């Protein structure tokens with residue numbers, strides 16, 4: 001008849017780890033893991049997933065636009081203007097359009113896009129800002145550049161230099177654009193076919209139109 005209380009005591013002592021503070025009056029609950037005064041743990045709140053971990057849409061290329069060297073002819077402080085064409089500048093008129101987006105194909109608004117290039121004769125203006133200008137992308141990440149087809153210069157096929165900065169001033173990308181149907185024609189060790197601007201239908205004035213979407217890390 002007296003064996004049951006003894007077994008309970010033994011089980012209690014085992015469960016309590018033979019703690020010196022174990023009370024014989026508490027026999028069925030394990031020791032609490034939090035202090036008696038701690039407040040209940042808040043319910044887990046859903047945490048936002050960082051943009052870099054959000055899976056890209058299936059139709060999103062999610063491939064960062066490759067960087068290319070700045071070259072020797074960059075000049076900071078170019079004027080803000082989407083139209084670089086000026087009277088007397090040699091070169092066939094060219095319209096370049098596209099968007100700046102992140103690796104999830106979300107447009108980046110307010111990005112500063114800085115273009116510079118040679119004229120149609122392959123000459124850079126290294127004293128002023130001819131064929132140099134920057135613009136800011138619209139709410140849809142779009143840019144619109146009116147310029148001329150750059151000419152060749154020794155060792156280089158036609159290309160347009162570009163730098164892209166975030167709205168807080170961080171440089172996101174420095175690279176070069178090439179023109180489909182033109183830039184592949186001249187040997188150039190820097191040429192990268194993934195940087196070819198697509199050849200679009202000419203605009204209503206007959207001007208050549210190329211397009212390229214930049215994918216940049218933020």
Ligand code: FE
Pocket residue numbers: 071073118156159161
């Ligand atoms: Fe160049």
